[in-house]
Amino acid sequence: MASAIEAENLVKTFGDVRALDGVSLDVPEGTVLGLLGPNGAGKTTAVRVLTTLLQPDSGRAAVAGVDVLKHPNEVRSLIGLSGQYAAVDEYLTGRENLQMVGELYQMSARDAKKRALELLEWFNLSDAMDRTAKTYSGGMRRRLDLAAALVVRPPVMFLDEPTTGLDPRNRLALWEVIETLVEQGTTLLLTTQYLDEADRLAHDIVVVDHGKVIARGSADELKAEIGGERIEVVVHHPDLVPEAVAALTPFAKGDPAVEKNTRRITVPVSGGARVLADAIRELDARSIEIDDIGLRRPTLDDVFLSLTGHATEDEDAADEGGAAAKKGRRGHGKDA
């Protein structure tokens, strides 16, 4: 299958911060790539390079077969970009915003007007279309921003943390729109901090940290790599820990881990809630008193703990450094 997005060895530094340190990506046509990473990992920088907003120090990139560095304007007519901060003009109405974007995509004023009305209807903004975007709720602004990215029906779309800060209902609705776009053949690069989002939407996942790709594969492959789900048990009496381990071993898909101080046993399993119920019955049958038991699924934190040895929260310092290096303009420095 042909590649819709290709990047080879992208490098971009801001002062001392290597925001991109040799990133390579390949997104086949009609698929969704989830770019995962903590704040400051380089996700947004990668999107900015691929959408022609930022010149890399070195490396090569092509979108829909067009070289991003050599023919940026051609690339711009083939992509739609929707970001974390809704890029709409607050003092224009929803309709005026979309019409302006259409005209700047070089549509005729008449076509732009028609397209704006179509999109406003699809995104349930018809009732609010003649109100300024200032009066819109956060979810409405995000919808308007996504609509703006769809004006020319671009074959390739970049969504930079599209659901950050949205409530669950709006997040779900946005996911459904994204799924529809993909069904219709759009190629999508999606950055996110949420594993569940990538899990639901992405065919392939690339995990970045400190500007480097540290893992790639499907969601299932990644989960398998970090150990899948597991049962965690805290036993009441320290003396009973060995017997609890013995009771749980039949369910284990790997070696159980024991933390003596906290009397916590972690057992990798597969089979979900059914296994948890069996485990509880087995412990009960042996009269082992427990303080806590639960089924844990891997989170993004687990991915990072497992892949890098540090959790996502450690990244704030790097993020600030990157933002400061870019003169503190929020629009440019949101994700070094």
Add this chain to the structure above:
Amino acid sequence: MTTALPDAAIGPVPVVRRRGAAATLHDSWVVAKRNLRRMTRIPEIVVFGLMQPVMFVLLFSYVMGGAIVIPGAPPGHDVYIQYLMAGIFAQTVTFAVAGASAGIAEDMTKGLVDRFRSLPMSRAAVLTGRTLADLVQTAFTVVVLALVALLVGWRIHDGVLNALAAFGLLLMVGYAFSWIGALIGLSVRSPEAATSAGLIWLFPLTFISNAFVPVSSMPGWLQPIAYWNPFSSTVQACRSLFGNQIGPVPDAWPMQHAVLVSIGWSVLITVVFSWLSVRKYRRAAG
């Protein structure tokens, strides 16, 4: 939200291919429309932009007019207002700097500029669209200011055509100065800083000139500076075109050739600062 987009959601949309100047003009006009719409939604900006020059007219002519002596004329409000208006008009159009610098600084800090930069549009259009919208605002301000001045006794003494030429010259100067504002807006980090940075240097520029008092009343060492100040040429040109000149035009070369010098400065400033601004805009996030 609609979950199933119609099939029409895929496939290319019809676009119009424009090249070179036609593309820049089209995109600049689209951005200018946006900025003009914003002005109607935030009328405070236009209103406060008007209040300052109107206040200057009233304060200078009624409070200081009696004390400022123009060589060859009796003191008093009625004479001074004739002398003053060319200066007030010229100062007003240079204040377009503040609007452009604050507006562009604000655009640059919002996500919207990323949207513009990701679109297949002219790289100059965000700035040109801004300066064109400012030109419209400047024209509006000048018209209202002229009406207020007529109410308090200012008169055109050299025909309507010359007066129109003076207004044309003022708009040209205002347009040039809005490009200085564009560069300032791209160079500072916040809209607040842009407003101050846009205005602060305008005070010495407009006061060390022939705008409010005759240059001959200044210390000898300051006089050449005031005469060669590009702003003075604009004031002198308008004063002559409005027929508001009292006594002979000063001997200094830029005063004798004021219209030409003023046009020359405007063209030079527009060319240099638009080139610098567009270059800076291209690099702003890269």
